Amino acid sequence: MDTFLNELNREQHAVVTHYQGPTIVLAGAGSGKTRVLVFKVLYLILQQHVDPSSILMVTFTNKAAHEMLERIKKALIDNAISLTKQNAPTVGTFHSLCARILRRDGHYIGIMPNFAIYDTHDQQEVVKEAMEKLDINSKNIRAKAVSQTISSAKNQMVDPYVYSSIARGYFQEAVAQIYPLYQSLMKDHNAVDFDDLLLETIRLFKKYPEVLEKYQEKFQYVLVDEYQDTNHAQYELTKLLGEKHRNICIVGDFSQSIYSFRGADFRNLEKFKNDFPDAATFPLSQNYRSTQNILDAAFSVISRNTTHPVLSLWTENHQGEDIELYEAESEQNEAEFIIQKIVERAARDPHFSLSDVAVLYRMNAQSRTLEEVFLHHSIPYTLVGGTRFYERKEVKDVLSLLAFLANQKDTIAFSRIEKIGKRRAQKFLEYVNEFNEKNYLENKATIDILDEAVSKIEYLALYDANNPEDKARLENIKEMRSVAIEFPELIEFLENVSLVEQEYMPAEQKKNGVRPEAVTLMTFHGAKGLEFKMVFMVGMEEGMFPHSQALFDNGDLEEERRLCYVGITRAKEKLFMTFAKRRLFFGQRNTNTISRFIFELPESVRERSIALRDQDVPEYF
DNA sequence: GGTCACACAGTTTTT
DNA sequence: CTGTGTGACC
Numbered sequence: 001m002d003t004f005l006n007e008l009n010r011e012q013h014a015v016v017t018h019y020q021g022p023t024i025v026l027a028g029a030g031s032g033k034t035r036v037l038v039f040k041v042l043y044l045i046l047q048q049h050v051d052p053s054s055i056l057m058v059t060f061t062n063k064a065a066h067e068m069l070e071r072i073k074k075a076l077i078d079n080a081i082s083l084t085k086q087n088a089p090t091v092g093t094f095h096s097l098c099a100r101i102l103r104r105d106g107h108y109i110g111i112m113p114n115f116a117i118y119d120t121h122d123q124q125e126v127v128k129e130a131m132e133k134l135d136i137n138s139k140n141i142r143a144k145a146v147s148q149t150i151s152s153a154k155n156q157m158v159d160p161y162v163y164s165s166i167a168r169g170y171f172q173e174a175v176a177q178i179y180p181l182y183q184s185l186m187k188d189h190n191a192v193d194f195d196d197l198l199l200e201t202i203r204l205f206k207k208y209p210e211v212l213e214k215y216q217e218k219f220q221y222v223l224v225d226e227y228q229d230t231n232h233a234q235y236e237l238t239k240l241l242g243e244k245h246r247n248i249c250i251v252g253d254f255s256q257s258i259y260s261f262r263g264a265d266f267r268n269l270e271k272f273k274n275d276f277p278d279a280a281t282f283p284l285s286q287n288y289r290s291t292q293n294i295l296d297a298a299f300s301v302i303s304r305n306t307t308h309p310v311l312s313l314w315t316e317n318h319q320g321e322d323i324e325l326y327e328a329e330s331e332q333n334e335a336e337f338i339i340q341k342i343v344e345r346a347a348r349d350p351h352f353s354l355s356d357v358a359v360l361y362r363m364n365a366q367s368r369t370l371e372e373v374f375l376h377h378s379i380p381y382t383l384v385g386g387t388r389f390y391e392r393k394e395v396k397d398v399l400s401l402l403a404f405l406a407n408q409k410d411t412i413a414f415s416r417i418e419k420i421g422k423r424r425a426q427k428f429l430e431y432v433n434e435f436n437e438k439n440y441l442e443n444k445a446t447i448d449i450l451d452e453a454v455s456k457i458e459y460l461a462l463y464d465a466n467n468p469e470d471k472a473r474l475e476n477i478k479e480m481r482s483v484a485i486e487f488p489e490l491i492e493f494l495e496n497v498s499l500v501e502q503e504y505m506p507a508e509q510k511k512n513g514v515r516p517e518a519v520t521l522m523t524f525h526g527a528k529g530l531e532f533k534m535v536f537m538v539g540m541e542e543g544m545f546p547h548s549q550a551l552f553d554n555g556d557l558e559e560e561r562r563l564c565y566v567g568i569t570r571a572k573e574k575l576f577m578t579f580a581k582r583r584l585f586f587g588q589r590n591t592n593t594i595s596r597f598i599f600e601l602p603e604s605v606r607e608r609s610i611a612l613r614d615q616d617v618p619e620y621f
Numbered sequence: 622g623g624t625c626a627c628a629c630a631g632t633t634t635t636t
Numbered sequence: 637c638t639g640t641g642t643g644a645c646c
Binding site: 062096193195198365388498499500550560586 | 622630631632636
């Protein structure tokens with residue numbers, strides 16, 4: 001057990017063993033960050049004999065949380081320690097942590113434990129409800145825009161009162177009217193949105209210090225990953241939870257902050273230093289992932305950013321293969337180039353697997369052509385992203401039944417049920433009565449409630465198993481049943497489905513239970529945290545990447561550049577960047593100029609490109 | 622209560 | 637171009 005620290009390099013060792021006091025870890029791409037976090041927890045438990053349950057680790061996604069906890073558990077079992085539910089560390093996202101806190105202690109501030117968690121779609125329904133009540137024309141003011149505006153106000157912790165004092169112009173003044181009504185409707189529905197989970201927890205902590213103290217006492221050690229992508233509320237929460245024992249360790253990388261469009265603020269990394277002036281800062285600068293060529297390219301691009309520090313990475317890996325640029329005639333040709341390169345590589349490298357390849361793009365809309373061409377050449381692919389499991393119609397329908405049973409003030413859920421059909425909604429109400437009279441909430445398992453409600457309204461009869469599209473819907477309901485079996489308590493089930501995105505995997509792949517032999521297609525955002533031997537970055541054109549909406553604002557442009565940096569650093573061995581002369585977009589054929597990011601690569605990369613050899617470097621200002 | 626036609630918008634995304 | 641959402645009409 002003493003030897004596990006030997007597996008770390010000097011920088012990593014320093015991070016793991018510095019276990020007390022405020023700590024900032026600047027973890028570069030591919031520097032073994034996840035491993036360091038796992039080892040840090042192991043070190044606390046094994047060497048410092050810290051009670052595992054007094055450790056809190058906050059991650060960016062639930063998937064990351066799950067993987068982290070599994071790795072910790074496994075390592076502890078190797079050291080003859082097994083974790084139970086009671087003594088396990090708390091590992092989760094800010095949202096799941098706050099949901100748990102509010103279920104337990106929300107009653108202090110008037111939140112009932114069976115509250116519903118509304119997703120973006122539900123939020124828009126509530127906004128529409130508010131707009132109807134206020135008689136605001138939904139043609140001039142779109143509910144979607146309003147709900148986004150309210151959400152970003154909340155992210156900056158601007159309440160309705162403050163908002164109305166700063167609102168300027170037609171749209172903002174309308175929002176100023178809608179916002180307070182939205183909040184009171186949410187209360188009527190006994191619901192909170194994702195932003196409220198954080199804000200209400202902060203409100204609870206500030207109003208009832210004894211509640212805060214309970215959690216401060218529980219969580220003696222607080223670790224927060226991906227700190228560059230925290231928003232203001234998450235920054236506040238970190239501070240509140242950690243300020244008593246001051247054993248807070250935040251981990252992040254300025255250059256990988258890519259979520260400012262939803263309220264993340266990389267400056268939180270700097271603010272932490274002001275709040276904790278004695279914080280120790282550790283860099284993790286050795287990269288284990290990529291070749292020198294790839295790191296050089298990444299650095300060459302990201303060093304153009306001026307509003308944040310850039311960590312320079314080094315590696316012991318060899319120089320590696322050249323980065324290749326390709327100018328395609330069209331988006332089809334771009335996809336065919338990719339296929340050609342994959343086939344070539346497969347022919348000469350027996351260890352090569354299609355799962356070593358990722359194609360990264362800026363917008364989901366770009367996946368369409370790629371899919372068509374991949375299909376045409378019979379190259380298997382996995383598409384990541386798109387419509388999420390719990391947002392599918394049939395899944396939401398069934399969930400609405402359960403959501404309403406758990407929280408009968410949730411009229412948003414009920415109006416969804418009415419949309420299935422008036423007669424079915426009537427039938428359902430009969431079941432609601434039975435449910436209430438016999439108190440099924442307490443003495444029936446989720447799966448039984450689900451099956452009873454679904455059969456009561458004959459929901460499955462809406463779909464025909466012989467129709468392939470319907471069959472997929474029925475499969476999805478089956479899939480949901482298997483999650484329902486895992487969570488016999490209805491409230492817990494609902495919390496799980498609102499906060500945890502189901503790992504998306506088509507049914508046939510799931511049966512085999514192995515990672516499929518297929519190329520991964522996804523957005524740059526989706527690739528965060530992943531790595532592939534061979535990476536294609538496609539659509540490297542002004543207006544595509546950087547995206548057209550980001551061209552005129554330096555802050556937005558720098559975020560695009562960070563996204564480009566994230567893309568480059570996903571590659572372990574081989575990186576391609578492609579751009580098309582002409583591209584069909586929204587039914588129009590456009591001619592785009594080559595992305596500025598291409599011109600920000602090291603000169604040697606550009607010189608080898610036929611398309612660029614004789615071209616002057618354009619001025620982008 | 623269900624279907625069809627038209628309008629219209631159209632980044633990135635997890636919680 | 638394509639998916640979604642709304643409103644009119646049977």
